[in-house]
Amino acid sequence: MHVDFMVIGAQKAGTTSLAAQLAAHPQICFCREKEPGYFHKTEAWAQELDQYHSLYDPRPGQLCGEASTYYTFFPEFRDTHKRLYDYNPDLKFIYVMRQPVERVISHYTHNRVREIDMRPPEAAVFSDAPYVDRSRYGVQIRPYLELFGPENVLLLVFEEYTADPIPTLYRIADFLGIEQAPFAETDTTPLHQSVGQPYLRSEAARTFTQSGLFQKVRGVVPAAIRQPIRHRLLSNKIDEKPYFSPEVRQALWRLLEDDVHTVEQLLGYSLNDWRRGYTDEA
Numbered sequence: 001m002h003v004d005f006m007v008i009g010a011q012k013a014g015t016t017s018l019a020a021q022l023a024a025h026p027q028i029c030f031c032r033e034k035e036p037g038y039f040h041k042t043e044a045w046a047q048e049l050d051q052y053h054s055l056y057d058p059r060p061g062q063l064c065g066e067a068s069t070y071y072t073f074f075p076e077f078r079d080t081h082k083r084l085y086d087y088n089p090d091l092k093f094i095y096v097m098r099q100p101v102e103r104v105i106s107h108y109t110h111n112r113v114r115e116i117d118m119r120p121p122e123a124a125v126f127s128d129a130p131y132v133d134r135s136r137y138g139v140q141i142r143p144y145l146e147l148f149g150p151e152n153v154l155l156l157v158f159e160e161y162t163a164d165p166i167p168t169l170y171r172i173a174d175f176l177g178i179e180q181a182p183f184a185e186t187d188t189t190p191l192h193q194s195v196g197q198p199y200l201r202s203e204a205a206r207t208f209t210q211s212g213l214f215q216k217v218r219g220v221v222p223a224a225i226r227q228p229i230r231h232r233l234l235s236n237k238i239d240e241k242p243y244f245s246p247e248v249r250q251a252l253w254r255l256l257e258d259d260v261h262t263v264e265q266l267l268g269y270s271l272n273d274w275r276r277g278y279t280d281e282a
Helices: 015-023 045-053 080-087 100-113 129-133 137-148 158-163 165-176 181-185 203-209 212-218 223-233 246-267
Strands: 005-007 028-030 063-067 092-097 153-157
Touching: 005 015, 015 028, 015 063, 015 092, 015 165, 045 080, 080 137, 092 137, 092 158, 092 165, 100 129, 100 246, 129 246, 137 153, 137 246, 153 158, 153 165, 153 246, 158 165, 165 181
Parallel strands: 005 063, 005 092, 028 063, 092 153
Antiparallel strands: none
8 A cells, every 4th residue: 555645744733633624534544643854754654554554444435545744844854855756756745824923823822831941932932943943834844845846735725724624635635636625514613713712731631632541431430530630630721822022923924024935936826815914925
């Protein structure tokens, strides 16, 4: 078998929700793990493919797909696109791009709620390169466009997708050569949001809450007992995104503005919503 398509980013641009919607389509066998990240971290990838392929159980005629935003973490992982081409030169890729400053803010919020980065925003986002690098979509996706060809890379805009998911899902269906109709009944509830959602500190606890055993226990153990335990395991819940001053936002925009122009050229139209509040062009 070979995997037929991959969602490769961008980080904090709706890929978890998109992966769930793709997995619900009857013509798709989606990887059992979100973010398996096999090809960016496995140098001897060709020798361990059986392990990777064990994450799929396709029925006849299904396309196999996965979602790993790591695959576009450039320059951290510079050879991933080459490994993927050696694996399957006919791979198709889906890449979702979000207003780049908002993506940085969401990225920081994601790290903050997980207590990965507790520094003030202005101290964090300018000193750790990935915050800005992962919003440089033109840089991140260029290796795939050059190696696989633009016909095999579907570029999507996050704001268009979240405003009305179904037309975007229909575009994906056409891109993959599958039926549009099943997407009409897809649950489009956003998943994996950093704001307003509690986060379990313990990875073991997160795994347990997704298990069948937890669902059985949940039905037996009274809420008065469950909830205090749950709250002790939770990290700080963030009800609002951390404050980014206008000066910090504008500085981020200046770092990312040239890349926005590149993205507009790739898409063939202006992203006025991205520019609004930052330039006079919007």
